[in-house]
C-alpha cells in the first residue's frame with residue numbers, strides 16, 4: 001500500500017494546485033506519524049475483478065499499484081446521503097474513500113478517493129459546493145458541464161469549480177478516477193440537476 005500512497009502523492013504533485021499540494025502534505029504528515037492499517041478485503045470480488053480488467057489495459061502510473069491494492073481496498077456505495085441521490089443513479093458507481101471522515105486518513109479539510117463508474121452508463125448532471133478535481137486512471141469518459149463536451153482518457157485531469165454541473169458518460173470499459181474535494185466538503189449540498 002505504501003507504493004500506492006507514494007504514487008497518489010506523485011499525481012497530486014503533478015496536478016500542482018493549492019488543494020492538491022495541501023492534500024499531499026496531509027497524506028505525507030499522516031504517513032510519517034503512523035502506519036496506515038489495512039485488512040485484506042474480498043467483500044466485493046466480482047467488482048474488484050471488473051476494476052482489474054479495466055486497469056490492466058491502462059498505462060497510468062497508478063494502474064499497477066491499484067491492481068496490487070485491490071485485496072486491501074474497500075469499495076462501497078456512494079457516501080452521498082440516500083435522500084439526495086436516487087438508487088438508480090447510486091447503482092451506477094462505487095467509491096473507495098481514502099481521506100476524509102470515517103476512512104483511512106482522517107481530514108477535516110479534504111476528501112480524496114477513487115470512483116469506479118460501470119461501462120456504458122450515464123451519471124447525469126449534478127453539482128455540489130465542494131471544489132473537485134478528477135484524474136482519469138483507467139477507461140474513458142464523455143464529460144459535460146451541460147454546455148461543453150470533452151472526451152477524457154487516461155492521464156487527463158478535469159477540474160470542477162464549486163457548483164459547476166458535471167455529467168459522466170462511460171463507454172465499454174467504464175471509468176476509474178481519483179477525485180478530491182476541498183472547500184465546503186460536506187455532501188449536504190450535493191444535487192442531481194436532471
Ligand SMILES: [Fe+2]
Nearest residue numbers: 128132160166
Ligand atoms: Fe462531483
